[in-house]
Amino acid sequence: xxxxxxxxxxxxxxxxxxxxxxxxxxxxxxxxxxxxxxxxxxxxxxxxxxxxxxxxxxxxxxxxxxxxxxxxxxxxxxxxxxxxxxxxxxxxxxxxxxxxxxxxxxxxxxxxxxxxxxxxxxxxxxxxxxxxxxxxxxxxxxxxxxxxxxxxxxxxxxxxxxxxxxxxxxxxxxxxxxxxxxxxxxxxxxxxxxxxxxxxxxxxxxxxxxxxxxxxxxxxxxxxxxxxxxxxxxxxxxxxxxxxxxxxxxxxxxxxxxxxxxxxxxxxxxxxxxxxxxxxxxxxxxxxxxxxxxxxxxxxxxxxxxxxxxxxxxxxxxxxxxxxxxxxxxxxxxxxxxxxxxxxxxxxxxxxxxxxxxxxxxxxxxxxxxxxxxxxxxxxxxxxxxxxxxxxxxxxxxxxxxxxxxxxxxxxxxxx
Amino acid sequence: xxxxxxxxxxxxxxxxxxxxxxxxxxxxxxxxxxxxxxxxxxxxxxxxxxxxxxxxxxxxxxxxxxxxxxxxxxxxxxxxxxxxxxxxxxxxxxxxxxxxxxxxxxxxxxxxxxxxxxxxxxxxxxxxxxxxxxxxxxxxxxxxxxxxxxxxxxxxxxxxxxxxxxxxxxxxxxxxxxxxxxxxxxxxxxxxxxxxxxxxxxxxxxxxxxxxxxxxxxxxxxxxxxxxxxxxxx
Numbered sequence: 001x002x003x004x005x006x007x008x009x010x011x012x013x014x015x016x017x018x019x020x021x022x023x024x025x026x027x028x029x030x031x032x033x034x035x036x037x038x039x040x041x042x043x044x045x046x047x048x049x050x051x052x053x054x055x056x057x058x059x060x061x062x063x064x065x066x067x068x069x070x071x072x073x074x075x076x077x078x079x080x081x082x083x084x085x086x087x088x089x090x091x092x093x094x095x096x097x098x099x100x101x102x103x104x105x106x107x108x109x110x111x112x113x114x115x116x117x118x119x120x121x122x123x124x125x126x127x128x129x130x131x132x133x134x135x136x137x138x139x140x141x142x143x144x145x146x147x148x149x150x151x152x153x154x155x156x157x158x159x160x161x162x163x164x165x166x167x168x169x170x171x172x173x174x175x176x177x178x179x180x181x182x183x184x185x186x187x188x189x190x191x192x193x194x195x196x197x198x199x200x201x202x203x204x205x206x207x208x209x210x211x212x213x214x215x216x217x218x219x220x221x222x223x224x225x226x227x228x229x230x231x232x233x234x235x236x237x238x239x240x241x242x243x244x245x246x247x248x249x250x251x252x253x254x255x256x257x258x259x260x261x262x263x264x265x266x267x268x269x270x271x272x273x274x275x276x277x278x279x280x281x282x283x284x285x286x287x288x289x290x291x292x293x294x295x296x297x298x299x300x301x302x303x304x305x306x307x308x309x310x311x312x313x314x315x316x317x318x319x320x321x322x323x324x325x326x327x328x329x330x331x332x333x334x335x336x337x338x339x340x341x342x343x344x345x346x347x348x349x350x351x352x353x354x355x356x357x358x359x360x361x362x363x364x365x366x367x368x369x370x371x372x373x374x375x376x377x378x379x380x381x382x383x384x385x386x387x388x389x390x391x392x393x394x395x396x397x398x399x400x401x402x403x404x405x406x407x408x409x410x411x412x413x414x415x416x
Numbered sequence: 417x418x419x420x421x422x423x424x425x426x427x428x429x430x431x432x433x434x435x436x437x438x439x440x441x442x443x444x445x446x447x448x449x450x451x452x453x454x455x456x457x458x459x460x461x462x463x464x465x466x467x468x469x470x471x472x473x474x475x476x477x478x479x480x481x482x483x484x485x486x487x488x489x490x491x492x493x494x495x496x497x498x499x500x501x502x503x504x505x506x507x508x509x510x511x512x513x514x515x516x517x518x519x520x521x522x523x524x525x526x527x528x529x530x531x532x533x534x535x536x537x538x539x540x541x542x543x544x545x546x547x548x549x550x551x552x553x554x555x556x557x558x559x560x561x562x563x564x565x566x567x568x569x570x571x572x573x574x575x576x577x578x579x580x581x582x583x584x585x586x587x588x589x590x591x592x593x594x595x596x597x598x599x600x601x602x603x604x605x606x607x608x609x610x611x612x613x614x615x616x617x618x619x620x621x622x623x624x625x626x627x628x629x630x631x632x633x634x635x636x637x638x639x640x641x642x643x644x645x646x647x648x649x650x
Binding site: 001002004005009012016316317319320321322323324325326327328330409410413 | 465468470471490495497498499503505509511513514518522523525526527531570574
């Protein structure tokens with residue numbers, strides 16, 4: 001039997017039971033649509049995160065306290081809630097003397113109630129130097145200006161806040177500049193409101209940021225003398241890898257470390273962070289797609305079930321076809337093609353449905369929520385979905401097709 | 417064309433064995449019209465199934481056009497069924513949702529005949545049974561007599577040398593039955609071998625020879641003239 005004829009015969013059989021065919025493929029439609037939607041959303045989330053990390057600048061190198069993971073898939077110790085005190089002011093001073101480094105900006109972080117009048121918001125706060133605004137691309141303020149070196153040196157109680165927090169605390173009609181807010185019951189004068197909102201690096205909510213001089217944060221809010229992170233900006237005349245090696249050398253000297261395997265700090269370039277984030281989001285996307293593929297398996301089992309029913313119902317047809325010359329392989333081919341057509345059609349409809357849902361989600365998020373959602377519809381997910389639906393057709397159709405092909409023509413012709 | 421010698425068919429299950437055919441021997445020449453008659457359970461349908469390559473004997477020999485069934489693979493048997501044999505069943509076995517054209521085309525799908533040649537062959541076969549105006553009608557909408565004529569067209573479409581008909585008039589009224597037998601008779605007169613299984617004397621009389629089977633054995637094998645002379649057909 002020619003493949004063309006097998007397709008024609010299979011298609012005709014499916015068209016005659018149109019409603020049944022549609023209902024049968026519904027499971028595959030939902031399964032493929034779920035995979036498409038989750039892979040697309042995963043890709044969008046990945047693009048969004050990576051774009052935001054990239055927006056910090058490709059010349060930033062982040063130093064966190066604690067031993068590096070040495071290639072293991074693990075966050076640094078400081079990010080696991082372990083207090084590591086290895087990064088101190090003398091490290092910042094030494095790094096600032098290094099010609100390969102433009103800026104070395106220490107940061108400390110905490111969380112506290114931020115109060116203005118009767119408005120209380122629990123927010124994370126950051127203590128840093130005046131250079132924080134430069135390296136974070138936040139120097140352009142909407143109102144007022146960032147605090148200055150003199151504020152850091154003198155330990156002035158001044159803060160710069162994000163625009164969303166400003167609205168929450170002061171409302172839309174009150175100018176926050178020179179108003180006094182309390183952070184952990186300590187008064188601060190608002191000197192600036194940041195010019196942009198949204199998500200920043202490491203999931204920092206810029207719109208709700210509270211930034212104060214690091215001297216005040218360390219001595220009066222946290223009572224510590226170490227840093228949570230040092231952000232360095234490389235001198236453009238040097239390669240990132242060279243700067244990274246200089247940072248390691250400087251800190252090892254400062255900490256008296258002679259074996260780099262015993263480093264008590266972790267250096268990550270933007271490429272490292274992008275790679276790590278990329279890995280995390282890829283794994284997350286694959287995990288979600290794997291969950292979605294369960295519905296694909298359920299859909300496939302549904303197809304196998306209906307194909308088995310179809311084989312039984314069409315026993316006499318099988319007997320007739322065999323009597324007039326069909327071989328076992330002709331019958332196998334016909335039923336297998338029916339199954340592949342069902343799953344492939346389900347795959348195509350599922351892709352279209354998935355694309356529609358992804359488009360609606362994109363429109364909704366960009367229209368109603370002010371986050372920089374990226375429309376991502378990876379071609380790889382379309383190719384994968386088509387391949388998976390085709391393979392599902394073979395995997396779930398082979399058993400019913402074999403059952404059909406093995407029927408004895410005499411028994412089949414007698415079947416009532 | 418067909419030669420069977422000491423043919424046996426034994427059905428085995430876990431506890432018992434049933435000998436459906438025993439020591440059946442006869443031959444059929446090209447162009448003959450043979451009726452196989454016998455009461456229910458006599459083995460006539462089993463014999464037809466073996467003669468038409470739908471089943472294999474468990475003993476004896478069967479040669480078709482000089483080739484023994486024992487030497488042929490299942491695929492070869494299917495090829496011979498498609499190329500050299502046509503089938504007419506009591507219950508028509510048409511696919512009711514397909515048109516007359518599509519039903520008649522089915523054997524061609526499994527042949528080596530190129531797709532471009534098929535329409536002419538289908539139309540010629542349908543014309544030969546007088547149903548040209550029903551070519552695009554769904555088979556399920558035809559009368560019983562028309563359905564059997566479509567079944568005959570399907571049996572003819574590959575140009576087989578022999579037509580096997582298993583109780584072809586069993587589901588038809590007498591007039592339609594007569595029309596079907598006239599068609600089979602005219603096909604035989606044009607040179608096709610027709611092998612008919614029936615228990616109806618009136619139908620069997622169209623043949624020029626009757627083989628009677630009883631309890632799996634050939635009881636008699638005589639020309640129709642001998643039956644008429646002895647009055648055994650009444």
